[in-house]
Amino acid sequence: MIQATRVSWHYGANPVIDGVSVTARPGRVLGLIGPNGSGKTTLLRLLYGALRGGTGRVAVDGDDLGALPPREAARRLAVVVQEAGGETALTVAELVLLGRNPHLTTFQRTGRTDHEIAAQCLTRVGATHLGSRAFASLSGGERQRVLIARALAQQATHLLLDEPTNHLDIRYQHEILRLVRDLGTCAVVVLHDLNLAARYCDDLVLLGHGGVAAAGTTEQVLDPAVLEPVYGIGIQRLDLDGTIHLLFHPTDQPAVERTASRV
Amino acid sequence: MGAVTATAQSGSRPDLLGVAAQRRRTGIWLVALTVALVLTGVAAVGSGAIGIPPATVARIIGHHLVGLPGEVTWTAPQEAIVWQVRLPRVLLGMLVGAGLAACGVALQAMVRNVLADPYLLGINSGASSGAAAAILFGAGAGFGQYALSSSAFLGALGASLLVFLIARSGGRVTSIRLLLAGVAVGYALYATTSFLIFASGSAEGARSVMFWLLGSLGLARWNALLLVAAVVLGGMIGYLTVVGRRLDVLAIGDETAQTLGVSPDRFRLRLLVLVSLSVGVLVSAAGSIGFVGLVVPHLARRIVGAPHVRVVPVAALLGAILLVWADVLARVLLAPQEIPIGIITALLGAPFLLVLIRRLHATGA
Numbered sequence: 001m002i003q004a005t006r007v008s009w010h011y012g013a014n015p016v017i018d019g020v021s022v023t024a025r026p027g028r029v030l031g032l033i034g035p036n037g038s039g040k041t042t043l044l045r046l047l048y049g050a051l052r053g054g055t056g057r058v059a060v061d062g063d064d065l066g067a068l069p070p071r072e073a074a075r076r077l078a079v080v081v082q083e084a085g086g087e088t089a090l091t092v093a094e095l096v097l098l099g100r101n102p103h104l105t106t107f108q109r110t111g112r113t114d115h116e117i118a119a120q121c122l123t124r125v126g127a128t129h130l131g132s133r134a135f136a137s138l139s140g141g142e143r144q145r146v147l148i149a150r151a152l153a154q155q156a157t158h159l160l161l162d163e164p165t166n167h168l169d170i171r172y173q174h175e176i177l178r179l180v181r182d183l184g185t186c187a188v189v190v191l192h193d194l195n196l197a198a199r200y201c202d203d204l205v206l207l208g209h210g211g212v213a214a215a216g217t218t219e220q221v222l223d224p225a226v227l228e229p230v231y232g233i234g235i236q237r238l239d240l241d242g243t244i245h246l247l248f249h250p251t252d253q254p255a256v257e258r259t260a261s262r263v
Numbered sequence: 264m265g266a267v268t269a270t271a272q273s274g275s276r277p278d279l280l281g282v283a284a285q286r287r288r289t290g291i292w293l294v295a296l297t298v299a300l301v302l303t304g305v306a307a308v309g310s311g312a313i314g315i316p317p318a319t320v321a322r323i324i325g326h327h328l329v330g331l332p333g334e335v336t337w338t339a340p341q342e343a344i345v346w347q348v349r350l351p352r353v354l355l356g357m358l359v360g361a362g363l364a365a366c367g368v369a370l371q372a373m374v375r376n377v378l379a380d381p382y383l384l385g386i387n388s389g390a391s392s393g394a395a396a397a398i399l400f401g402a403g404a405g406f407g408q409y410a411l412s413s414s415a416f417l418g419a420l421g422a423s424l425l426v427f428l429i430a431r432s433g434g435r436v437t438s439i440r441l442l443l444a445g446v447a448v449g450y451a452l453y454a455t456t457s458f459l460i461f462a463s464g465s466a467e468g469a470r471s472v473m474f475w476l477l478g479s480l481g482l483a484r485w486n487a488l489l490l491v492a493a494v495v496l497g498g499m500i501g502y503l504t505v506v507g508r509r510l511d512v513l514a515i516g517d518e519t520a521q522t523l524g525v526s527p528d529r530f531r532l533r534l535l536v537l538v539s540l541s542v543g544v545l546v547s548a549a550g551s552i553g554f555v556g557l558v559v560p561h562l563a564r565r566i567v568g569a570p571h572v573r574v575v576p577v578a579a580l581l582g583a584i585l586l587v588w589a590d591v592l593a594r595v596l597l598a599p600q601e602i603p604i605g606i607i608t609a610l611l612g613a614p615f616l617l618v619l620i621r622r623l624h625a626t627g628a
Binding site for chain 1: 279280281282375505506508509511512514515518519521522523524525526564568569570572
């Protein structure tokens, strides 16, 4: 469980995140959504301690994140950030094996178990065939899957992902998010695509203008009346086969009229 | 995911991820390079103004080390040349070459730039200024016999801290800021050293400072080797190999390092102190020798790939071999006159740098 209490962060004089409290519950997938510049990534970085020195408190399973030794923190939180390590000369297998670092002492080499775990994680993201390739030579989508494999190899109790579906084609967008869901660990995911959020998140935090515009279950937050003022776009919600689908249209052009003018 | 798992099976057994094969390959390289280093040592001790056959060199060294062969079949001058003059010089060359290469590896990992090297980052210039202050004005006299080393170390540490502070002012440390700061600090300290030479008004002092600016292994003596050996073998190669995985993590990025359990700021500071210490000791023993720290890590990575557990020992062996051969060239090209070794390494290193620039351009990095 990750609990952030009244955390704030400023870039210069502009508060990006201002007194925000969120809770990621065990066994559930929490989605962070909101328009560009609403501070989704900043909030996520506060949750895994990349940004320190702001106000507020972040606790992981009850312990203050700032007070955890780095290795212990890495055994609890695995993180996938956007576009990390583009210049490394490591191969994919070597990069994924680095995910075992928090479990090894300084003098320990990676052993058979570590290799098995890394190989399994590569298989889970469908990237085993990339093992011997240079990470830098991969496409954006392949890189993303490999970074997710490294985070899985970390076997942390929480998984945090910053727009993991960026660069992925539609099949892998769904496969990666389903994988995150099926892990059953506590996960926090920054998502752009509200329909992906609808399908794969249990809870959502909607950010807008420095604070939380809405928080609750996916069912509660994905309400056109809540979303429309934050995103500034018209939204129509359809519930098909138990899943929420959102359709978008400009606010000055109602959905029905727009459909009609096309015909 | 059926199609994917089908192809996946082939690579996953018996050698998962090819780790065992890679370790074997690295082992073979380490053995081969160690053999090459020993042969290099024997050949280098034998060559110079007076040539001595390798077999004689080996016998003299064997006689001194393990008392075999017991019978003396060589002349006294040969023994003096091999044991008193050339062997300490070759050993110093190996240690300095290995140390500079390891410093280059550490710096390239910590600043994430393939162009980082103690020379380009102004650390050598700082050590030279410290050494010049010690020679010309007796700075650091309180440290007794280590006055020169400690003064060079303080100069190196001061320069590297200055470079990092300048590069850091105004936010993130980017590679380009770091390099520019290094160049600026390097020039300023070079000017400081030159100024110290002029201000001292001592011709002899000026000559010995020139020795530090261009580098030479000519002052190698047995008693000075111990400190260099301790710093290079224990401090650099030993430590860096042990923390190899952490270097891998740091080389990817600060945020990744942190999420994988390595505190980037603390680790970088520790590396910075270690590199400064080593460069200070190396410069005080052999002067300021450029390009080894820049070139050798790249060669090592081409041979065994990027993980630092493999790169550090391979780079150290390559650096040792390279510097000993550079010293042989320095001794024989214009014999009996000796060329400063820094000139040789720069002549060898500069074309390599050009190749590197071309390659960076080609990959668009």
